[in-house]
Amino acid sequence: MIVAFSGNKEKFTDIDNIYMTAEETINFIRNDTDRYITNLTEYDLTARDSKSPSEYINKVINECYNFTEEHKKRLNVCSIIAKKYFDNGYNWKFALIGDIYEEGFPHTRADIIFLSPKIVNYDDDALITVLIHESIHIYQRYNKDINKYLKENGYTISRRRDSELLIRANPDLDEYIYKDRNGNELFYKYKSTMPTGINDIIPAINEHPFEIMAYKISEDYGKLKLSKYKNI
Incomplete structure (x- = not known):
């Protein structure tokens, strides 16, 4: 099955990807505009070895990183393949985080896909599968259909x-x-x-x-x- 939900028929190029800096990622997590961390229950915080949202944020922001050129190269190549299979109609925006934040699991918030270095270093097929999965969540968030x-x-x-x-x-x-x-x-x-x-x-x-x-x-x-x- 080939799936393409695309609002943009232009050829995908590497400049379509947006790579957040460590500082930009820190600011997003600290501002918590979607209130994801603020809304964590006491049990969610316990699972994350934290007593409060602010404690969790302070742990997380110590593991926000800049993408290396090698990271960007891998993601650019795999994104092209992933978008041919599932195009959610948006430019893909990435943030690089460590294993403290959500235990390093790939996830999305707003229009951002959060990845750890371990995920970025997956083999190509595994990384492409992750990118398809997370881009679907972006699609779900912003499309009423x-x-x-x-x-x-x-x-x-x-x-x-x-x-x-x-x-x-x-x-x-x-x-x-x-x-x-x-x-x-x-x-x-x-x-x-x-x-x-x-x-x-x-x-x-x-x-x-x-x-x-x-x-x-x-x-x-x-x-x-x-x-x-x-x-x-």
Whole structure:
């Protein structure tokens, strides 16, 4: 399956990518304009080994980095391939962070894709898959036609996420818990009130439909790559 949600038919070039400096990344995290860190629950903060949003911010900003030219070269090459598979219609903006911030997991906030050096150094196919996944989250955030996807796939709003005590924060999601067509609520929650990390959660089949969509499309890229070799 080739997917292209594109509002821009011009040829993609390396200058389309925006690379935030360490200072710009620090300012974004410190200002917290989307209130992601401010809205972390006490259990989210415990999972991040912090007692307050300000403590977490102060830890995180010590691990904001500038991209090297080699980083930019790799991301430029992989972005071209990823955008041919899924073009979300936006220039891609990247920030480079360490392993303290969200344990180094790739994620998005506003129109920014946050990556760690470890992720940038993935092999090409793995990095392309990550870029597709995260660019889908940007698309979801800014395109109202995501509601069509939710409706067509039988997802309906159940309640607000902040109504669930131990729900795990995820910056890639909206503010709602959804139900599937069988009435099952879709979310991840911590195992206890003292989570030891972001992934100290109760195993579940599915999370939020935004994640289901992002995994489905990005994993289809991997299947497409593998299909080239099935008859060898």
